[in-house]
Amino acid sequence: MNTHAPLAIIAGFSSTIGRAMTQQLLDRGWTVLGFSRRPVDLHHDNLLQIAIDFTDEASIEMAAGFARDAIASRKQTPDLILETAGILHSEDVKPEKALRDMNMDAFLKVFQINTFGPALIMKHFLPLLPRQKKAVFAALSARVGSISDNQLGGWYAYRASKAALNMLIRNAAIETGRRNKNAVIVGLHPGTVDSPLSKPFQGAVPEGKLFTADYSADRLLSVLETLTPQDSGELFAWDGERISP
Structure with missing residues (x-):
């Protein structure tokens, strides 16, 4: 692995967007530590894959320890930590109308993946952010988690889990900012991406608003490049729009 390249840690990189962001970072010369529940058919000299169970805090803590050891051996701190896992539906979970x-059962499963998992990722991975330079922690959230933006209702568990995630991001940004003035902690709305998560609902997406994962990943990474510590605690869309809570 290239010890001179910028370093990214991606938790949940087996997701459609997580994989796309991983590939784009690798293409840009980054080194990536990728954490996921299952192996990903993605091979690169600068990618190291590590197993993680987002429903098990011991697994998350162990993964953070692995990352800490990797950072120490490289003598290089991460420039970017991404959390990209998420669930909207599964065989036994459907968005409520x-x-x-x-x-x-559905509420617990959705919150476990969309809220509790990211919260524990923040608990164990945010201490890895360096204090001497700008470094970003970003979690994939969603516009539908905005209470003020909600005009349609429905999707109770998903909306509530993302609204809770947005609050966790704000809380973590406030606490971390007291001791790390260079940290940027934000939520990201990727838009509607052509993925298994959105597949059942793509018929209602306006023309031109269904994005490829590569397009969304590219735009999100561009947004992250522009953010400063003053933006910490906020939610940003793929086009840089600041989304109200």
Whole structure:
């Protein structure tokens, strides 16, 4: 692995957007530590894949320890930490259209992946951010997690899990900013990306608003380049728009 290249840590890099962001960073000459629950068919001299279970704090803590050891051996701190795991639906989870559709098992599963997992990633990985230079932690959130932007209702668990994630990001930014003035901690809205997550709902997407993963990844990375510590705690869309909570 190239010890002189900028270093990124990506948790959940097996997701569609996570993989696209990993590939783009590798293409730009970065070194990537990629954490995921399952192996990814992506091979590169500057990519190191590590297993992680986002539902198990011991696994997350172990992964952070691995990253810490890798950082120490390289004598290089990360420039970017990304959290890109997420769930909207699965075989046993469907976005709710009405109150009567809600159930506890689905809520727990959605929150476990979209909220609790990222919270524990922040707990164990944010201390890896350097203090002597700008470094970014970003988690994939969603515009539908904005309370003020919600005009349609529905999708109770998903909306609530992302709204909670946005609050966690704000909290972490405030706390981290007290001791690390160079940290940038933000949420990212990738737009509607052509992926298994969006597949059942693509029919309602306006023309020109269904993005490829590569396009979304490129735009998100461009947005991250422009952010400063003054932007910490906010949610930004793929086009740089600041989204209200």
